[in-house]
Amino acid sequence: MEMRHASTGACSRRACLGAVATWMLGLGRSTQAHAGGQLEEPLADAVRTALRAALGGLALPEPVFASTEARMAYLRWLVQMSQRLAPRQGDASVRRDFLQTAWYEAGRAGLEVSLVLGLVQVESAFRQHAISQAGARGYMQVMPFWARTIGDGDAGKLFQLQTNLRYGCVILRHYLDRERGDMAMALGRYHGSRGQHAYPSAVLAAQRYWMLGSA
Template structure:
């Protein structure tokens, strides 16, 4: 693909691939990682939730209060699976990923479409994505989170459920710190608090994963 000189230079420096096309996305993806998250004291609830992720290796099995709730989930799963098919062609892999995103986002009290949008911006749905400063996995979690909560093994951040739980609970932590202001919480997650490009990119990506049910 022929790119303008500026875009070609960015692609060579960062090894970025434009999933949607266009220089503007390449320019944003250069900074789309959680590498500037700050290591900070954690409240006990956050520490406990993150610690449990390290020891919980099995994919969660959704449970539902009634048949309608189960049917709504299955409709969501079918719709999201179709949208994700080009990025994750294997059905079982896609199903396990979506099931875990759904479970961990609900567990953290987050909008599932928002979490999928964040994953799209952070890693383009690449399980083994690593940023230039070492943020890892789907939700680009910094290795220091494992150091303060577990045995410090950053390799655990490539485990799907561990990464998704860390990312969701960290975002919930930031959302509570920002008193419910999602714009500021997303900025804090990315290390660009108060600046518009990253939150706006996540909000834009979220629209592709909205589901009316």
């Protein structure tokens, strides 16, 4: 699936890598996450209803493939991504569950899984129980107000693997649709810094590392 990146600005590879390095340095200095500050905005009733529906059905993310070739491609991806994630998460079963869930939830939301992994890297450095200074929670640093606005009100569930990734992917998809495919603006809105380049550049630079065959 293709996503529009044309509006991300003229970010050279060196500048993008420098941006993500700055973000990672900041993350490494604290047990808190430094990202994740979506702003609470009023939602039209139709939008709120659609987002609630998009959250529904937390079925186990078991991959289903239309062909043997598709299954083999997924397994190659899983092996390569697991190897890349190993320095951050030493438990192979935890890596597998995380990657399988990220793959499932990204596809369900119509997002590139490499984008979701890049965002998780920048937001939480792959820490399930990360909490930002703004109070955002989990892998994708979801703000608790989302649980109240479109969920069942239980913000504690945002630390659960699939719930967190489901919320994060649904929210990013919502922002991307709202920005009419402009990825830089959508990422900025996700972070609460719409119109600024540092965060989108960091996420897109991190995304490159999680692309199959890129490393």
